[in-house]
Amino acid sequence: MKNKFLFFLLLVFSSCTPTQESKGEKVQESQAISTNPMHEKTSNSNSATIMNEKELENHLRLLASEHRQDRSTAVSWLLKHKEVARPKMIDILNESPHALMAKDAAYILGEIGDVQDVAQLLSLAEKDNDLGWKCAQALGQHQSEEANQALLSMLQNEKVQIVSAAVMALGARGETSRPQLEKLLVHPSPTIRYKALNALEIIGVEASIGILKEAAKVEKEEMVQKKIKELIK
Numbered sequence: 001m002k003n004k005f006l007f008f009l010l011l012v013f014s015s016c017t018p019t020q021e022s023k024g025e026k027v028q029e030s031q032a033i034s035t036n037p038m039h040e041k042t043s044n045s046n047s048a049t050i051m052n053e054k055e056l057e058n059h060l061r062l063l064a065s066e067h068r069q070d071r072s073t074a075v076s077w078l079l080k081h082k083e084v085a086r087p088k089m090i091d092i093l094n095e096s097p098h099a100l101m102a103k104d105a106a107y108i109l110g111e112i113g114d115v116q117d118v119a120q121l122l123s124l125a126e127k128d129n130d131l132g133w134k135c136a137q138a139l140g141q142h143q144s145e146e147a148n149q150a151l152l153s154m155l156q157n158e159k160v161q162i163v164s165a166a167v168m169a170l171g172a173r174g175e176t177s178r179p180q181l182e183k184l185l186v187h188p189s190p191t192i193r194y195k196a197l198n199a200l201e202i203i204g205v206e207a208s209i210g211i212l213k214e215a216a217k218v219e220k221e222e223m224v225q226k227k228i229k230e231l232i233k
Contacts, residue, residue, distance in 0.1 A: 052081065052084060053084075055077070055081075056081070056084050056085070056088070059073070059074040059077045059078060060074070060088060062074035063075070063078070063092075063101050063104055063105075064098055064100075064101050066100075071100065071104055074104070075104055075107070075108060078108055079108060079111055079112075082112050085108060085112070086108075086109065086112055086114060086117075088105075089105040089106075089108050089109050089112075090105075090109070090117065090120065092105040093105050093106060093109070093120065093124065093135075094120075099130065099131065102131050102134075103130065103131060103134040106121065106124070106131065106134045106135045106137070106138040107134065107137070107138060107141075109121060109138055110137065110138025110139065110140070110141035110142050111141055113141070113142050113143055113144065115144050115146050115147075117142075118139065118142065118144065118146045118147050118150050119150075121135045121138050121139050121142070121147075121150070122135075122139065122150040122153070122154070125138075125139060125150075125154060125162070125165065125166075126154060126157060126162055127162075128159050128161050128162055132161075132162065132165065133161075133165045136151070136154065136162075136165035136166055136168070136169045137165070137168070137169055137172065139151050139169050140168070140169030140170065140171075140172035140173055141172065143173075148170075148173065148176070148177075151166045151169050151170050151173075152166075152170075152180065154166035155167070155180075155184075160189050160191050160192065163189070163192055163195075164191060164192060164195045167181065167184060167192060167195040167196055167198075167199050168195060168198065168199055170199060171198065171199025171200070171202040171203060172202065174203060175203060177199070177203065178200070178203055178207065178208065181196045181199050181200050181203070182196075182200070182208055182211050184196035185197070185211065185212075185215045186215070186218075190221040190223065190224050193215075193219070193221070193224045194221075194223060194224050194227055197212075197224065197227045197228065197231060198227075200212075200231070201231060205231045205232070209232055212228055212231055212232045213232060215228055216228045216229065216232065
């Protein structure tokens, strides 16, 4: 009876203790998991996501800094990581009371150039403040036709500051804006005429010399007349 009990215990212990073969199998299984390309890919992807989230948080803090170099560092990083940056920039434009941060967010969205952001940038650009001017500039950076139409719509605004912002943004868009800027040389506001001349100067006035000479004949405002003469001499 005693021998039978000892034999039973031996069977129990032997079943709980892994054999050399089972140990080898577990080692092989562990090695297989660690060397599996899919496992490595998933692990690396998760690590990269965590790292990007931390970096994003750190650079958003830099974007709120009062130091220009910190903000410049943040902008550079965010432009290199557009997919994670864009939603945050939209949130900042909507919610941030931090003026410098909001202006940088507008700039970044302009550089990213997503058509979906044009309506929001236009809405803010039509406000007569510093952020509005920055959003107009962002539309100037934006190369889509939707952004161009948004700027053209701003030319109909009653506020000179808003129209001025649109004029300079059109100048930043380059040669395609020349016809519209030339039309503005007869705008009722001398400020807008002067801004149109500045915008044409950015593009290059060679192709507009004829129209500038005609404008010089009828221009009455001294400041604008002086600018025309500078451009056609």
